[in-house]
Amino acid sequence: MNLPNKLSLARIILVPVFAAFLLATSLPGHYVWALLVFAAASYTDHLDGKIARSRNMITTFGQFLDPLADKVLVMTALICFASMGLCNIWFVLIIMLREFAVTSLRLVAVESGRVIAANKWGKTKTVSQMIAVLVVLILQSMQELGGFYAASGAFLLVGNIFVGISCVFTIISGVIYIKQNYQVINTMK
Template sequence: MNLPNKLTLMRVLLIPVFLVFFLIPGIPCHYLLAMIVFIAASITDALDGHLARKHNLVTNFGKFLDPLADKVLVMTALACFVDNQMIGVIPFLIIMMREFMVSGLRLVAANSGTVIAAGFWGKLKTAFTMVTIIAILVYLSFSGDFNSFSLACADTIDRVCGWILTGLVWISAGLTVISGWIYLRGYWKFIDPEA
């Protein structure tokens, strides 16, 4: 197994570690640890593709597992945020439905011998969603792990942070819709019922 595939596999293995840290409040600084694991997994995402292309190490295993690992990592974090009521279920469902749609479209296109590479909007959506998830984890770490908002103005800080984070989540959902529409429009021929 080459290095890019090992990095992708490491990302998959970090997902349950992220879950353990996020979901078990008895672990000291559990949100901070979850954030560190998520950032490490995100770095492997940037590295594996770069190394695979640079050193001509692209494999079918990597083509299969890399996008799957990305989706599972992001959806796991977002599902955790829904569970602790940091984000609403509607943007979560929008993002999840887009991921299913693009994955299905890629599968149909692959059966026709076409590989659908990530485009600009897809990469932007992924990067922005990762930044949003990290921002939420930073907030949870400050407010939950360290109680840094235990000031006289804590309610105001909480409210402003809530607005900012909600805005980031909805921008992520908007980018998700845009990128999904672009994929659908660009590769409609593979699923066109009239064809």
């Protein structure tokens, strides 16, 4: 297994650590710890792609593992946020629906010997989702550490706006993936 694939795998391994910190509400500074773990995991997404492209280490396995690792990380964050009342459940459900649809499309493509790599819209979607999660975590960390309780409603609103924006990018990228790869769906008949 090459270094970029190890970094993608490390991102998946960091998911339970991130979730444990995020959900450990009795732990002082739990949002800060969750933020640090999520930021480190998100950075591995940038790093694995950069290394794979610069060293010509792009593999079929990596093209499948990298977006899967992103989905596991982001969906864990959003599901936790929804359960904690930090974001709108409808945004999470829409994002989950798109992720399942595109992942299913990728699996069908693999069965026919084809790999659907991430395109610029998929990458934009992932970046917007990671930024949204980081914004929510930063705002909650500020509230936790700085006592901004009077601003908690505004923090929730701002966090939801960022998650909503990422939801729009998620829908757009999902429609584009399906349109660009419609022939894969046609082969299922």
